[in-house]
Amino acid sequence: MTMKFEYDMGAVAPFSFELTVNKPRYGYVFTPFERYSSSKKTLWTGVTLDEADLGLKLTSVGTTANPLISVSTYSEIDLSDREEERVLEFVKSHLQLSLNISDFYDLAEEHPIVRQATKDLYGMRNTHFPDLFNAAIVAITLQMTKWDRSLQMINLLYKEYGKGLSFNNNQIIITPSPARVLKASEENLKKKCGVGYRAKYVLNMAKIISSGFSTMQELKRMSASAAKSKLMEISGIGEYSADIITPHPSFPVDTWSAKIFRCLFNIPEEEPRRLAQAIKEFAQTRFDKWQGYVYAYLLHDLDNVLNFCMRARSTPQSKQQ
């Protein structure tokens, strides 16, 4: 792949490039096979956009207070002006460069634990998934297992069915296309990717997307509840998975995170199914459109906020509250 164009983009401050593209706890921005160099402040990644496979080199050339990102785009084919514009729009939207998070930081001031997280992760953006299939793979592989094993399944799916890109002395693998996964048998998905009973869900998702299911952009244009209901019509996508996939603000609660959020939000003991609902209602009421940010900040700063939580609750003043 050769470089087709280069462009410098600003962002609404505060914007921490490093915390956004290299989140502390886990995750990735475009593909689990992207590479980040802390010393070069550069992310090499890739994405399929309007059926074109693109290599992206994103470098921070500014600061958190004065953000500036250099975007270099690599491709095997020449890109028209309109296509170049589309790439830049996509990067800008995906990294949420235009989003002013000052309202979120104001809200955080009212909640000591969230405030602590915003101090620790100052300028971090909560990036979503670049496309529906990318999101669905994460949501389905997260079901009934721990993150390490989910990551193992994701990596195997990408290695087996993703596409390798070579550019700027880097090799990365981008999200498998639904069409390519559809050619796989359920047995092969189980055997080669170790996804077990989730194989039928992955195949079903690939089939539905290939036959013209709503795109992430279309889901975003729907109301939050309509988008979630539409996702939950898909076999293998329950409430938790829909909360992960939806482009709307959400608060995905599973049995592991329920224990943590119950502790962080001081929610009374409930029957497990009721507890998840109580936490989601708490997040919706208190944080509304910023609930996704609260979720991301707390999870990525988990060790610090748990320590802070324990310290705060051990003080006599806090015990009275």
Place this chain on the structure above:
DNA sequence: GCGTCCAGGTCTACC
């Protein structure tokens, strides 16, 4: 080394 248990959901059959 081997067997057993369990885990960060979801579906389905059954009541």
Place this chain on the structure above:
DNA sequence: GGTAGACCTGGACGC
């Protein structure tokens, strides 16, 4: 409408 049981797999654990 509510709920128990099944579902793949790999790692942890006990022996």
